[in-house]
Amino acid sequence: MTSLAITAGPFRFLGVLNELQCPRTCAAVRAALPFDGSVIHVRWSGEAVWAPLGDLDFGVPYEDPTSYPAPGQFLLFPGGEGRISETEILLAYGPCRFASKAGQLAGNPFASIVSGLDKLAELGPMTLQKGAQSLKMELIEDA
Structure with missing residues (x-):
């Protein structure tokens, strides 16, 4: 199991x-770490924040995609040519x-x-009321 400091x-x-659930996506994310960006509050998705990544291509297909992430679950929307939205990372907080x-x-x-x-219950409203917040993700090396 690969741990992340977020x-x-x-x-x-x-x-x-979630390497067993989404092995290709996790391999692509691992290769892109450390991640240093920001999140803003979602507009249409409910209680979540997201990091817009534009046309960044992770080169992965859908893997066990969901539209209903649980609080604390990160989704990667792969974006890419022909997709209806840009590449993004979404983090649900409610x-x-x-x-x-x-x-x-689905991501x-x-x-x-x-x-x-x-x-998370504090992060979401803070982002909605105060604007963009930093997001950093990095691997925690196995001991």
């Missing part, structure tokens, strides 16, 4: 890659149905927060 805004979380202005989307559930879930 910082979102002022909050720190421990996460794990009830969520992943969507865009074009309608419902690959590549990681889950396993420690610090109680802070």
